[in-house]
Amino acid sequence: MVAILAVLAGGIAASRLIKTSPYFRLQKIQVELKGARFLDKAKIIKLSGLVLGQNLFEIDLDQVKNRLEQDPWVAEVFVARKYPDTIYLKACEENPVAMVATPKGIWLVNRKGVLFARAPHQLLKELPALVGLSKEEIKRRRLSVSRSAALDLLAWLKEKEDVVPPYANISQLKFEPDGFWLLTRDALRIRFSGNTAQELRQAYRKLDCILVYLYETNQYARVKAIRLDYPADKAAFAFKKARRKS
Numbered sequence: 001m002v003a004i005l006a007v008l009a010g011g012i013a014a015s016r017l018i019k020t021s022p023y024f025r026l027q028k029i030q031v032e033l034k035g036a037r038f039l040d041k042a043k044i045i046k047l048s049g050l051v052l053g054q055n056l057f058e059i060d061l062d063q064v065k066n067r068l069e070q071d072p073w074v075a076e077v078f079v080a081r082k083y084p085d086t087i088y089l090k091a092c093e094e095n096p097v098a099m100v101a102t103p104k105g106i107w108l109v110n111r112k113g114v115l116f117a118r119a120p121h122q123l124l125k126e127l128p129a130l131v132g133l134s135k136e137e138i139k140r141r142r143l144s145v146s147r148s149a150a151l152d153l154l155a156w157l158k159e160k161e162d163v164v165p166p167y168a169n170i171s172q173l174k175f176e177p178d179g180f181w182l183l184t185r186d187a188l189r190i191r192f193s194g195n196t197a198q199e200l201r202q203a204y205r206k207l208d209c210i211l212v213y214l215y216e217t218n219q220y221a222r223v224k225a226i227r228l229d230y231p232a233d234k235a236a237f238a239f240k241k242a243r244r245k246s
């Protein structure tokens with residue numbers, strides 16, 4: 001019993017020593033940002049609530065993580081101690097793939113379908129708009145699961161540079177009960193259907209081949225709409241009416 005009490009006393013003393021030792025005081029906050037455009041290291045440090053001089057062992061890492069996650073632009077956070085005097089923070093910034101006009105302004109939408117933040121002015125010309133959402137989706141600020149394949153397609157296109165039309169040329173996605181229309185910035189309308197991300201990617205690759213053919217044969221300017229909601233090897237075209245010569 002005496003030995004047990006001695007061990008406990010030693011443990012308590014060691015704990016007090018660790019929590020009061022200047023050797024374990026927070027001297028440095030190390031920040032790593034991924035995909036940062038609207039976040040910066042100073043903002044992350046401020047959001048964390050960390051104060052230099054705190055004892056490393058008395059810092060609640062879960063609380064730090066929760067404080068950082070309150071910012072809508074913070075998508076993911078990792079917090080760790082680096083002994084003897086450093087806290088390491090890694091934050092991934094949200095990556096919007098589209099925007100939505102609501103009665104309360106224009107909101108950004110991420111790959112998961114969450115309307116996570118109001119759209120900064122500089123993004124209004126960069127992102128495609130989503131049209132045809134229900135009032136319930138707008139109210140709860142989350143798109144229905146049925147839209148997930150379309151959002152995955154946008155996220156996939158945003159990372160690619162070798163497909164036509166490129167992400168930068170997409171103006172709008174207009175949802176309908178059985179698919180959606182994609183509108184380009186030069187007014188071409190493309191009808192998609194498909195329930196999975198793989199199906200939509202395959203359709204987009206088919207579209208890429210079609211548009212390359214239209215460019216090479218100088219027919220692109222004549223086409224106003226393309227329907228891809230046909231079997232894999234087929235598509236339909238709608239051509240602009242020829243202008244009458246005066």
